[in-house]
Amino acid sequence: MKATSFIPVYVAAGLALALTPTAARPMHAGIDYQRYLQEIDSVQSDLDQWRDMFGEEATANGWMPVSEDRSADDLEEDMRQRIFLSQQDVATAQAANPEANFSIFSPFSALTTDEFSTKVMNSYVQGNGSEASHTRTARSLRQQIDFTTAQEMIEALIESIQAQSEAGTVQPASDDDTPAADSDITTEAPATRKPRRQPTAAPSTAAPTTTPTPTTSAPVVEPVTTQPAVASATPATTEEAIVSDGESVDWSASACMSPIQSQGQCGSCWAFASVAAVESAQCIAGGQSSLTKYSEQQLVSCDSQNWGCNGGAPVYAFQYIEQNGLCTEDAYPYTSSSGYSSSCSSSCSKSKTGITGYDNLDTGDENALLDALNTHPVVVAVASGNAAWKQYTGGVMSSCDTSTLDHAVLAVGYDSSNLKIRNSWGENWGESGYVRLKRSTADMGTCGVLTDMSHPQM
Numbered sequence: 001m002k003a004t005s006f007i008p009v010y011v012a013a014g015l016a017l018a019l020t021p022t023a024a025r026p027m028h029a030g031i032d033y034q035r036y037l038q039e040i041d042s043v044q045s046d047l048d049q050w051r052d053m054f055g056e057e058a059t060a061n062g063w064m065p066v067s068e069d070r071s072a073d074d075l076e077e078d079m080r081q082r083i084f085l086s087q088q089d090v091a092t093a094q095a096a097n098p099e100a101n102f103s104i105f106s107p108f109s110a111l112t113t114d115e116f117s118t119k120v121m122n123s124y125v126q127g128n129g130s131e132a133s134h135t136r137t138a139r140s141l142r143q144q145i146d147f148t149t150a151q152e153m154i155e156a157l158i159e160s161i162q163a164q165s166e167a168g169t170v171q172p173a174s175d176d177d178t179p180a181a182d183s184d185i186t187t188e189a190p191a192t193r194k195p196r197r198q199p200t201a202a203p204s205t206a207a208p209t210t211t212p213t214p215t216t217s218a219p220v221v222e223p224v225t226t227q228p229a230v231a232s233a234t235p236a237t238t239e240e241a242i243v244s245d246g247e248s249v250d251w252s253a254s255a256c257m258s259p260i261q262s263q264g265q266c267g268s269c270w271a272f273a274s275v276a277a278v279e280s281a282q283c284i285a286g287g288q289s290s291l292t293k294y295s296e297q298q299l300v301s302c303d304s305q306n307w308g309c310n311g312g313a314p315v316y317a318f319q320y321i322e323q324n325g326l327c328t329e330d331a332y333p334y335t336s337s338s339g340y341s342s343s344c345s346s347s348c349s350k351s352k353t354g355i356t357g358y359d360n361l362d363t364g365d366e367n368a369l370l371d372a373l374n375t376h377p378v379v380v381a382v383a384s385g386n387a388a389w390k391q392y393t394g395g396v397m398s399s400c401d402t403s404t405l406d407h408a409v410l411a412v413g414y415d416s417s418n419l420k421i422r423n424s425w426g427e428n429w430g431e432s433g434y435v436r437l438k439r440s441t442a443d444m445g446t447c448g449v450l451t452d453m454s455h456p457q458m
Contacts, residue, residue, distance in 0.1 A: 013144055028085055043080050065079075065322070093391055102393060251413055274421075282353050300336050309336055314432045325353060379454050382405065382407050
């Protein structure tokens with residue numbers, strides 16, 4: 001959603017440093033300090049419980065504050081105030097989202113909202129399909145990310161190399177990855193992508209296509225609906241994939257959805273969303289009883305139009321997959337949890353996925369999104385660098401206090417009032433890795449979900 005690199009951060013273990021109010025002091029802007037002093041004992045209890053539940057996961061994924069040269073008392077006081085700030089974030093998010101649930105018992109509660117926003121803001125960029133350059137150019141990051149010290153970078157690099165050595169994927173190749181000689185990928189003349197109904201600034205041109213291998217008829221894979229679905233000997237049409245009133249689809253409960261994953265410290269949401277869209281679409285189109293799990297690491301390391309752990313555009317990922325195919329996850333496992341993107345490997349055998357192009361949906365067109373979801377999941381972008389996404393634990397989110405699109409996710413279903421979204425922050429976030437967004441056409445949908453929508457053509 002795999003190898004994991006542990007960044008050295010402070011995690012208090014077995015300490016009971018209940019500072020007296022006179023010893024505590026403010027370390028963070030925006031803290032209600034008088035209230036904090038009154039609640040310091042309960043905050044310490046919450047911190048201890050949060051650390052037991054999420055400390056190891058947060059440390060492994062870089063979701064903890066960077067340790068500094070301070071005393072143990074100061075470090076514990078810092079953590080305590082961070083939990084209190086997250087309690088304030090919970091109250092703010094809850095007031096704006098009455099149908100959702102928020103809690104400090106979420107993986108990101110040791111981060112301030114600003115730190116959390118910085119971690120997610122370099123993960124997604126809106127691609128332009130008309131720019132077909134295959135040269136990886138320098139990208140100016142919006143804020144400094146990934147590593148705060150040279151030592152952390154070195155340790156993350158060592159961990160990544162060790163993980164690749166164990167997986168047997170350390171053979172380097174050029175960034176412009178091309179199919180190996182023994183690959184079953186074939187290159188054909190470029191085909192024209194399905195045109196947008198109304199041109200916008202989003203990606204809009206074609207990429208070379210390959211012809212997928214014909215599949216035999218098989219029992220159709222359908223999303224969970226409000227009524228039992230009847231299997232068919234041929235792939236389902238849009239009408240067959242939903243109930244007659246068209247009010248409910250949920251691909252997450254089908255055999256064509258892989259388990260929730262975590263991108264770790266790497267800004268690779270674009271790769272996780274794109275791979276999940278392609279592997280699910282292939283499984284659904286072929287009427288398969290299980291999907292083929294493909295490699296996110298291949299995109300992170302080899303897709304030269306994107307920027308690895310510094311973000312990417314799903315449409316560029318679709319172009320890469322169409323032109324090159326994908327290795328399986330077992331053959332090319334994910335090794336970038338530490339935030340380091342390794343060089344491209346050519347040691348695995350790439351397979352066709354059946355993708356023949358991609359389609360961008362018109363900005364703000366909810367009906368187009370629902371129509372596409374009747375066929376298979378759709379990649380969407382959201383504004384996630386805010387308290388609501390940071391502290392979400394369940395229910396229906398209806399409001400975000402930021403508007404900048406910074407995170408690529410996968411829309412997997414809908415009902416009469418909500419959209420269901422698959423995230424890549426692990427199964428301990430949200431509703432076992434998923435979030436529900438309230439359907440709305442105002443302001444490009446909840447958290448901007450209707451702004452940039454794309455899906456593979458099969």
